[in-house]
Amino acid sequence: MNDQPPLSLHVPEPAVRPGGKPDFSSVKIPNAGSVPRPEIDVDPESIRDLAFSIIRVLNRDGEAVGPWAGLLSDEALLEGLRHMMTLRTFDARMLMAQRQGKTSFYMQHMGEEAVSCAFRKALEPGDMNFPTYRQAGLLIAAGYSLVDMMNEIFSNERDPLKGRQMPVLYSSKALGFFTISGNLATQFIQAVGWAMASAIKRDTRIAAGWIGDGATAESDFHAALVFASTYKAPVVLNIVNNQWAISTFQGIARGGSGTFAARGLGFGIPALRVDGNDYLAVYAVARWAIERARRNFGPTLVEYVTYRVGAHSTSDDPAAYRPKTESDAWPLGDPVIRLKNHLIRRGVWSEARHKQAEAEILDGVVTAQKEAEGHGTLHAGGKPSVRDMFEGVYAEMPPHLRRQRQQAGV
């Protein structure tokens, strides 16, 4: 007989569940400005600690401090604020439209606006993002038409994707936004492949992969890291850690690893953690990683520490799995308010101008929505044609599909 005590299964649990008092004491937050900024040709081995810290620029008083500060002009910051506010307003309107039955489904960014809006500003034309469904800021900050985004969401007669895709799964090659798959993680490795192609062709373009905390558990994530590491691909690998994957807290995907960023270390990939609710910090880190890639120093893994304030999607109700007030307790605050306060502190913004901007932005979004709705919504008005369903499966329609299209009478 074996007299060992029996084994037991370890299943991680979040600190609190509904009914409990929100607790983020486990999220260690260094002071803004306290994390050094290494040279971009740094030996990854010498910056392993950056995978366990959090790079922050904006402090509690709304000042930009430390070695990662000082990159953005007043104009650029005001534009950044406008992008984030536009995304937030866009989300609010589209959530309402979904409730009104104008579309089937929507996914919002509340709390995460800084990540995609700031990152986009660090890219050059020709670079390519491989986004998830929660990076519409990449489009907004690139100046994509709000009307076209809504046309896609409403699956109407002007939908650039002909009604084939679910809402928010946009595509825009022209603006460096790869067609979004509904299957998680698949595109992380494709970003690496795109970046390798740029190197093969001796181009200067770089790629950015995007993935959520939960989806890092997929094998595609690990495949991306090993390929990026082996070929030193010119790619920025972005993990958006918003603490939740539908109902599953980040500890289930992270397991025993200290942080998501630390996953890069075993692959010899420099890994940085950044305050995802700090527009300036996101921009600074994005620029660092993008420059490394462009100067042929290889991949960087970046973890954005943020919080999903809203529901996962319009099909989800987070009250079933986390305390209702958890988002209020999130220690990194709100990205829009933090940038607003910083701009006021800089003397280029005020509460009054902010209110006015809110009204102007709402006006612009509402005007765009009216125009889009004029082209139809999911169940009313102009629709993509049934013919479009049969087109585009192949470059040239094979005979069997032609026959089926005839049978369908279109």
Add this chain to the structure above:
Amino acid sequence: MPRKTMVEAIRDGMDVMMERDDNVVIFGEDVGYFGGVFRATQGLQAKYGKSRCFDTPISELGIVGAAIGMAAYGLRPCVEVQFADYMYPAYDQIVSEAARLRYRSNGDFTCPLVVRMPTGGGISGGQTHSQSPEALFTHVSGLKTVVPSNPKDAKGLLIASIEDPDPVIFLEPKRLYNGPFDGHHDRPITPWSKHELGEVPEGHYRVPLGQAVIRREGAALTVLAYGTMVYVAMAAAAETGVDAEIIDLRSLLPLDLEAIVASVRKTGRCVIVHEATLTSGFGAELSALVQENCFFELEAPVRRVTGWDTPYPHAQEWDYFPGPERVGRAFLEVVSGDQ
């Protein structure tokens, strides 16, 4: 007898098996604390503890691969893949591993495993929440593939699947979770509480794998259907007045060939309906079997009505879905010989 939705019946099936056999373990994405995005495992973690019902990292490969290891150890895992559309990362584990452990080890290792997945469209889910990949499983030696069409069968088939000594792919037509959807998407759905097949017996019972059931007797033609398409075919028969004999296959592999052959020999005509794409779909297999077994009794070519050979679209969902109108037209053409 209590009436239950299909989700409640499936949950009840797992509950009964967890109660009876502590080797039954349940896991998948969001299935633990929350109870699954369709709530099929709601309450099971609270009742049986975290080491018997738990959340997993988002890795379908991991879910199925780990389940295979547990099954080989002697457990009976019943795991959930959140949508059938997300099973592809697990496909290698299912095809190359789960399906072959018994054969390649000559019975030294076996794999009593159930992989549950919501399947089929009709929920505006576009190409990543609507697929019907059953033929990708029936094509693989060593797997069984089950598709229930109502709460009563769902529970009995799930219990039989969990008790089965081999891996079973359990496809749950998500459009049927709340009621017998017949393809009339613009009409309110009848809830299972108003349908006799919503009556789910208490406790343990099995619906054996490989037994089809006749949902409607008829003389004019035989309809081979499973899942959602059973109700679409019923609606088509009612609306066209064609006296169709509608067979609900319930399990695709093993398949109740006897029931199929007996019916087609009687009616002399056969229409096969499924939501999955046409080419190399399970209907091709059924059509071949009918031809091989009933050639001399057939009075018309076997006809298939299926989803078109395109990815499942978002906006054109109801043009894609083989609804009662399209199915009914096929009935009329097959009985009139006008094809």
